[in-house]
Amino acid sequence: MTAPLLPASKDHAKTRVTLVGALVNVVLSAAKIAAGLVLASPALVADGVHSLSDLVSDVLVLWALRHSHLAPDEDHPYGHGRFETLATLALSAVLLLTGLGIAWDAAVRLVTGAVSAPGVWALGVIALSIVGKEALYHYTRAVGAREGSRMIIANAWHHRTDALSSVVALVGVGAAQLGFAWGDPVAAIVIAAMLGRVAWEFGKGAVDELVDTQAPDGLRADLQDSLSRTPGVQGLRDLRMRQHGARAVADVSIMVDPHITVTEGHRIAEAARADALGRIDALEDLIIHVEPAGHFDGFGATEAPLRGEIEGLILTLAQAHPMVASVARVQLGYFEDGLHVELLASLHANADHAATEADLTDSLRQTLPELRALSLHRQADEQSGLQA
Structure with a gap:
């Protein structure tokens, strides 16, 4: 199946916020890297590279959005939701590699003594970056929360780390202006550590999803409550739930009266499934196995x-x-x-x-x-x- 040129309508908000972020990142990364080179500020260059990594993450998100909404097909019978997970993992790797590169460059400058006070205009560029990226963070995170997309929320935090790294760069450049030339590369190392922490948090979440770690307890409790409300369901067992991109899939055994017919048991299961999918927005699919209450194992x-x-x-x-x-x-x-x-x-x-x-x-x-x-x-x- 060929991916459409634009995602489905439900993903338009995600696409729009990502395109806005990409445009902002193009402008800021170019401004910061150019200013950092002209004004001799490694912290500003590092901050610009961070914004450039944000641009890479935006491209990854757009790629994922083109694929994750597609319906199940012969090659992907469970759908394409994990394209978002893959993009989140790739984004985490970009963050980590960016942080390592920044830390290495700053450490080399400190060891070799190649440090100097950047020009005063560096402070203005950094202040502009802080305002722009913080606004972009709040906008992106709001869209991610509304759409229930961990990938979009991860991208929002990428914007937030850029804003925070700009704060650190501001402090470092300010210290250099006051005569502490080492403040600039030290600030770059702090920024790199921040990148590494965020990379770990989102990378671990993506890996957990790819290895089918159990879904959050709150989501499981909601499903248990919904299924137990269905008339004819006498109990549950073997509830398994896992994340599948922005949503979750589950399978469970429901207990029914062992004396009813197969067709009645099937009707109860379909009613329970429809009710759960209707109540829980985060639930993408549910497989129900019908078992006789009190006789689901043993001789029979x-x-x-x-x-x-x-x-x-x-x-x-x-x-x-x-x-x-x-x-x-x-x-x-x-x-x-x-x-x-x-x-x-x-x-x-x-x-x-x-x-x-x-x-x-x-x-x-x-x-x-x-x-x-x-x-x-x-x-x-x-x-x-x-x-x-």
Whole structure:
């Protein structure tokens, strides 16, 4: 599938804020790097490189937005949400590498003594950068929070670190102006440390998501509450939830009355799924497995013979009974204590129902020791349904 030229409408806000950020970063990075070179300020150059790394992150975000909203396809059956995660991880790597480069350059200047006081105009450029990047941070973070996008929020923090690094650069350049020439490269090293910390925080979150770390407890609690509200759900187990880009996917087993039909169990599951997806905006998909309450493991679930192994035997013995004309249906119940069998059969007119049921139970138990209960229903009763 070819990515569209523009993301879907729900991503327009993310795209717009990222393009605004890219434009601001182009202007600021060019201004700071040029001023840093002209005014001999390594801290200002480092700050400009930081803004340039912001521009790289903006490009990564735009790339992710082009892909993450696409619907599932043959190659990506779970959708493309993790393109955002991949972009967040790449952004973290850019932050880390930028920080290491800045720290190395500043350390070399300190060791070699190649430090000097930058021109006074450096202070004005830095002040302009602080105002611009702080405003961009608040704008971007608001959009990320509204859209529930950790990638956009991470990019906002990238803008915030640029603003904070400009504050550090301002202090360093100011110190150099007062005669402490080492203040400029020291400020650059502090900026690098800030970059490394932010890179760790967002990189760890992205890695956690890629290795399917459990989703936050609050989100899991919301899902548990929603599922438990559904009529017919008697309990939950094996709830697993993981992040998938900006949203989450989950799978869970719901407990239902073991005596209901498969179709009723399926209806309960679909109702629970629809309610959860409607209540929880952060939930992208939910897979529900239906299990019988009180009988989801043990003999009935793991050891009892399957229908193909015993249905022929049951039919043969039942139809061999002199009072049974034919058997229309065999219904099997798998429980902890063994098999519960219900037969829908046509009986001869003179058949004693209770006696026939008792005879069939004794006969089947001789060859099917797993049998714990047998119920015989006349075929004429089919309109009113099988009775327990």
